[in-house]
Amino acid sequence: MAGGGGGLGPPPPATEAMNANAISEIEVEGAAVAAHQAYRRPRRTPLTWVRGGGLSNLLFLAPMLFAFGAFSWYPIVRTGIMAFQHTNLVQAPTWVGFANFSAVWHDPQFPVAVKNTAYFAFLALIFGYPIPLVAAVLMSEVRKRRGLYSALAYLPVVIPPVVAVLLWKTFYDADSTGVFNTILGWVHLGPYPWLQSESWAMPSLVLESTWANAGATVIIYLAALTGVNADLYEAASVDGANLRQKVWHVTLPQLRGVLLVTLILQLIGTAQVFLEPYLFTSGGPANHTLTVLLLIYNYAFGNSLGGDYGKATALSLMLAAFLAVFSLIYLRATRGWSTE
């Protein structure tokens, strides 16, 4: 037990019982709490508390308690309050019950944003989920300069996302002299409209997003692959398994836990996609890339006359609740599968 000097370590059983006794009496006596405790337990005066390291414990925790209290725990609680209020920073907030939620629910843009976000998440899954896995399994068998492979795979991840999106925006130039259209022109394809087309816009966003994020997943899989017990491969080889069978019956089952976690993390991440629709298309063309987070942003900050913060917090609570329920169901459903 490493207490800061030992003074605040767990008390011996006898004092524990006394303490419990004291607590029940405190409930009765109410006001005389401090005096009573000092009387029953002379060991714990403020001075012994300081000497025992209580003060330095608090001093070390102070930065964290301030930072999290002010910028994490308090705003989380505020969200729960603001979602039931009407707030515009000018007048005092008023309680409105579930009005914000029903306003969001009946907003014609709400189902559009939900549908688009689901579409983005679905496409990101199709594009982005298998590629890192295949790349990582191949890379784990590279015998020379594996570092070069992982460095190349990870490079897009370190490029600032704003630069990545704006760069791809020039790539997606719909002219026949755009970068992608030029390259596809070499094999006599296109020119394609990319971001300007209602049906092409979302896949274009997902393509960039996959490029920007896949490297991080590759590195996670590579780390997991080095954790696979080599004896399993050897045993499979002894049993006459070929390469494909080893990948199917050893590698993938061994990665199951990581695969399940990255899947849910990717879904939670893509449900909160903001930067791509905001910078590529501002939700256009004709709201075809309007996502839930962009809608939250538009509620709160999109109107220069003052934000509708109640609707924005209501929608973010709805999203958080959905993700929480979804994650719980996912974990429940895959629990047996991942620990099997």
Added chain:
Amino acid sequence: MSEERPAALISHAEWLRPSVRYGVGAAHVVLLVLLVVVGLGPLLWLAKSAITPTNDTITHPMGLFPNGFAWGNLSEAWNNVDVARYFWNTVVIAIGSWASQLFVATTAGYALSVLRPKYAKVITGLLLTTLFVPGVVLLVPLYIEVVRPPIVHHTLIDTYWAIWLPAGASAFNVVIMKRFFDNLPREIFEAARIDGAGPFMLFWKIVLPMSKPILGVVSIFAVLASWKDFLWPLLVLTDPSKQPLSVRLPSIEGQTELGVFLAAMFIACLVPVAGFLVFQRSFLRGSGLSGAIKG
């Protein structure tokens, strides 16, 4: 010749078979070419276009300097588009966020892992719950808190404190710091305590010097995350002269000719890419050394 190979999907006997050897070898070559094209290609194109005249980039985006270079793009961006100012803003924001994150994570990790007061479990529990709260939940109330801070009553909008202070509240940092401290040998702490070291001495002279690897990792990710951040600085820094590069780039896109704009984007990439290459090299040297010792 073999480097360290913890997972041996392909056994030695299989590797000796030409079909496996050439098949896997070919797959690796294809993978490398794809990785160069996809991973490095866009960055190379950006570097090329940053020093190509705008007209050439527009008419022949894949051409290699058909009409020579335009080094002027870089100086034009740096001086006339004020990229220099936005660059230094980004640096100042990153340094402050780094300091704030490191300060909170080390002190909190130390208190929760080494000092361990009785209520540490409660705080750790609260910390872990914040890990599960999606960031979007914080956005609006945090913004309002920065516009109208309680108690202080002085808006933080257009000050860097609006970015530095919330940056400290990274549950992820505290958790990995605590986990690292948890694995430090307890005997050393006990020995230091017997020698009369108080909690501050223990923190400063023993725990921090032993934690250089994790301090490095947290530092790198703190600076990188700050450099990449967009939405939060966009909301809290409304004065263009205070905004970082990531916030300014979309605004200058429309008012700047393409060549100069691409040069500005190239400058924005330099620090994170250079930092990554340096980090990667020391990483490679480490694994290369262990390979040399083994082989």
